[in-house]
Amino acid sequence: MHNEEAKLCPSATCSKGASLLGVVQENKTVRLLDNPIKLNDAFIQKAHEYGEPEKRFRFTDKCIKSGCRQWTGSSCGVMNELSASNPSIKGDEEHLPKCFIRSTCRWYSQDGAKACKICLFVVTESREDND
Numbered sequence: 001m002h003n004e005e006a007k008l009c010p011s012a013t014c015s016k017g018a019s020l021l022g023v024v025q026e027n028k029t030v031r032l033l034d035n036p037i038k039l040n041d042a043f044i045q046k047a048h049e050y051g052e053p054e055k056r057f058r059f060t061d062k063c064i065k066s067g068c069r070q071w072t073g074s075s076c077g078v079m080n081e082l083s084a085s086n087p088s089i090k091g092d093e094e095h096l097p098k099c100f101i102r103s104t105c106r107w108y109s110q111d112g113a114k115a116c117k118i119c120l121f122v123v124t125e126s127r128e129d130n131d
């Protein structure tokens with residue numbers, strides 16, 4: 001057994017250390033950026049002034065595994081649920097959206113091309129954990 005290489009979370013919150021991954025468009029699909037934009041303090045502050053940034057953008061950051069309430073112990077529960085609730089969606093490895101984190105993406109490592117299809121419809125749930 002060797003340690004799994006570090007992965008990136010494709011649905012991170014707007015906070016220090018994260019990078020911009022995509023923009024939520026009017027039709028609620030996500031347009032992925034060609035290159036990462038590391039968030040700076042000014043962006044983070046400004047983005048919060050207009051309401052939840054996660055409703056308008058997608059961010060990527062290190063997958064912190066057991067530090068995240070979505071971690072099941074072996075995988076990301078967010079993509080597990082999305083994948084299970086969309087059984088008819090099939091991945092197409094020949095026609096993947098261009099994405100700069102694919103080689104280390106947590107979701108892609110779990111569900112391959114199917115994750116990429118689903119990913120473009122994901123708006124991050126950013127509410128505080130109060131349940």
Ligand code: SF4
Nearest residue numbers: 010099102105116119
């Ligand atoms: S699921 Fe696919 S498209 Fe979405 S961030 Fe990961 S590699 Fe990119």
